[in-house]
Amino acid sequence: MKLATWNVNSLKVRLPQVLDWLHANPVDVLALQETKLRDEQFPHAEIAAIGYESVFAGQPTYNGVAILARRDTAGPPANVVAGNPLFPDDHKRLISADLGGLRVVCAYFPNGQAVGSDKYAYKLRWMDALADWLAQPSPLPVVLLGDFNVAPEDRDVHDPQAWAGQVLCSVAERERFAKLIGLGFVDAFRLFEQPPRSFSWWDYRQLAFRRNAGLRIDHILVAHPLAPRVRACTIDREPRKREQPSDHAPVIAEIASAGEA
DNA sequence: ATGGCAATGTTTCATTGA
Numbered sequence: 396m397k398l399a400t401w402n403v404n405s406l407k408v409r410l411p412q413v414l415d416w417l418h419a420n421p422v423d424v425l426a427l428q429e430t431k432l433r434d435e436q437f438p439h440a441e442i443a444a445i446g447y448e449s450v451f452a453g454q455p456t457y458n459g460v461a462i463l464a465r466r467d468t469a470g471p472p473a474n475v476v477a478g479n480p481l482f483p484d485d486h487k488r489l490i491s492a493d494l495g496g497l498r499v500v501c502a503y504f505p506n507g508q509a510v511g512s513d514k515y516a517y518k519l520r521w522m523d524a525l526a527d528w529l530a531q532p533s534p535l536p537v538v539l540l541g542d543f544n545v546a547p548e549d550r551d552v553h554d555p556q557a558w559a560g561q562v563l564c565s566v567a568e569r570e571r572f573a574k575l576i577g578l579g580f581v582d583a584f585r586l587f588e589q590p591p592r593s594f595s596w597w598d599y600r601q602l603a604f605r606r607n608a609g610l611r612i613d614h615i616l617v618a619h620p621l622a623p624r625v626r627a628c629t630i631d632r633e634p635r636k637r638e639q640p641s642d643h644a645p646v647i648a649e650i651a652s653a654g655e656a
Numbered sequence: 657a658t659g660g661c662a663a664t665g666t667t668t669c670a671t672t673g674a
Contacts, residue, residue, distance in 0.1 A: 404673085405663055429673085431664070456664050457672070506673055514672095544674070563674065598674070599661035610674080642662080642674080 396495050396650045397422040400540040400613055402643035406430040409641055410438050412634055423469040424494055426501035428542045430459030452477035452487040460490045460501050469494045482524035498533050502541035507562040522571040529578050536618040543614050545572045551611035580616035583628040583648040595630050596643045604635055615648040624651040
């Protein structure tokens with residue numbers, strides 16, 4: 396199973412790039428964030444035409460998440476849940492589905508705007524509620540992937556001094572990321588030796604991508620028992636080099652099936 | 657200290673993102 400996550404910053408704008416990317420990278424599962432589409436606008440037909448089923452939870456303008464499942468390998472999504480049952484929320488930031496023997500949870504964590512703001516407080520409450528939900532037992536091993544809006548360590552930050560204590564890097568956010576890990580997950584990316592200065596998001600401004608002035612805030616966490624089956628985890632920078640890119644790059648993990656452990 | 661850039665709807669600006 397190959398699973399990927401990508402914050403596309405508008406699926407309406409990025410649909411051609413998503414279709415191109417899936418042709419070049421026919422992953423079994425693709426989790427999308429910031430689709431920014433009403434459900435009735437979701438390009439289900441275009442995605443079905445290249446062999447993927449979609450489940451999605453959207454709203455106008457902001458947020459919006461989806462899981463794309465390759466029909467011939469991942470099978471149909473089962474037990475689809477939109478949102479966190481423990482946290483009523485108008486924002487469409489969570490969708491989960493059972494696929495290929497895994498419980499796949501696609502998450503778009505709040506940005507938090509600025510430490511101390513109302514949106515920051517909401518981010519922390521949202522993360523606490525996610526941890527409460529994921530603490531409940533699951534019949535299938537869980538993969539939690541998406542845009543976490545948290546750079547877990549200083550090595551995930553291009554300029555740790557400049558970002559120290561700022562939103563995405565604050566102690567409280569990192570503690571909550573660690574709390575998620577503490578539920579029994581591992582960060583698939585850190586199971587492998589990685590190039591230094593590996594990031595998944597670069598600001599559109601100030602030529603940040605060209606300078607590799609980025610952050611690693613998009614993650615794939617796998618339930619601990621899956622860790623021995625993870626064969627690779629990489630960030631694909633290619634889409635970020637294109638015209639009119641998303642500001643985020645896809646992250647991909649390959650998980651061997653249970654028999655191949 | 658501030659804005660830089662991109663996408664959206666409330667569109668010729670304001671809001672949000674990160």
